[in-house]
Amino acid sequence: MMMPLNQFLTELHQRAVKDGIAYCFLHDVLRHSRLDEATRSQPQIVISNQDVPKLLSHISDMDGIHIIDLNCNYDGYSFAVYGIRGRDELKTKRFTIRTKLCWSGAEFSFIENVIDRAQLFEQDSLQINIAHPMDQTIISFFYSFLNTGTMQKSIWPYWREVVSSMTDTAEKRFTKIFGKTHGLMLSELIKDGNKSEVYTKINLWRKHFFRQAWQKDGVSMLLQNLRFAFFHVKRFIVTDKQYIAFYGVDGAGKTTAVFDIYDHLKAYRDTVEIRHLKPSLISPKAPDKGRVQNNPHAHSKRNTVASITKIVFYFIIYWADRFCLTTRKRLSLYDRFMPDMYVDMKRYRLHPKSEKFLKFALKYLPQPLLSIIMNVDLRLRMSGRKSFLSRSQLCRLRPIKT
């Protein structure tokens, strides 16, 4: 059901007054869960980016609705507004929540952020769904975990209160969105369990949900193709000392591809090995497949001298690996190669001033046999993995349009 902005606002207000609790607006949150089914019956509107601030100011003027948290989804055009009932009830809570905003670290300047990101992905308008208040609770609760793996302390008692006060509907809504087993478990956990239990449980599910997302946006297809290709191509790789490098954004499937291809080639020849970013001077470590770095950009950057030293060190060990260290012939599969430093300098804690030097060093780096750039739809990856990057950095990490 589509409607213009004014009509939408009046309807929203009526609903809020009637039910005594505010509705939230969602778009595309957890699109890989069953949310679509849950919200299909609710009204939707499409508004232009310029109207976003207007809409938000309208909402904050309405009786009974307060914006307590704004969540930007990082895929450019989606956001959620959470409102709760009664100003007086929330007077004390509201400010504590407001000052300690929010799920994903986005501040109230987020409106600009939403518009920025919408422009980044060339979206002219926002499509907004209204969800049932219970969906809002569940989804924002769950989604904050999916995004960050952490949850703000001050929000926890609030969600718990909401869920336990709506006992009958809670289970229904949970099961509708997450399926029978997961939904029931989650609702029970929130009602009775302690916070750490919920925490570990949902962290376990994160993998499951990311895998679903993978299947949807074609990463698994891409991996399958690569596996197939290397199965056919292996005879062309002469048993010389060679590198094959893999590039791509976080979550593009580099590591999985490397491990897959390693398994394939290992059956065919003994001299294959996996390396991450740099050659190890001693024997290669046992690969740790399960390790996930939550925020590789969290560390502060090094100063110029340290950055240049790092580049020089890497440059030397790459060449040392090429010539001196081992005479044994082998094929190295690199999960990230040194040029990846140039793509995302912040990740490797390099000072921006060292860029020229890095460029110079990269020109004389040993050349891999093949450099494979894995392109996936950035929108989806943003929502899950890159939620900590600024807009300009996101722009630079866009996959190449072919």
Added chain:
Amino acid sequence: MQASAYQDLKALLSHHNFIDIDANQTPDQVVNDIEQNIIRQMAFMTMEKRKKLNLS
């Protein structure tokens, strides 16, 4: 809008053998891409070696 970092990288390392793999490609396309690139690169490397040894 800023250029993509990978495009910059490609321009910088034009002598490297970059291949873009997309989720929309068919398996055959991927095989062709990789196969041809490997063959080309192997040929290129042998040429370089021959040049260095003054064989050509």
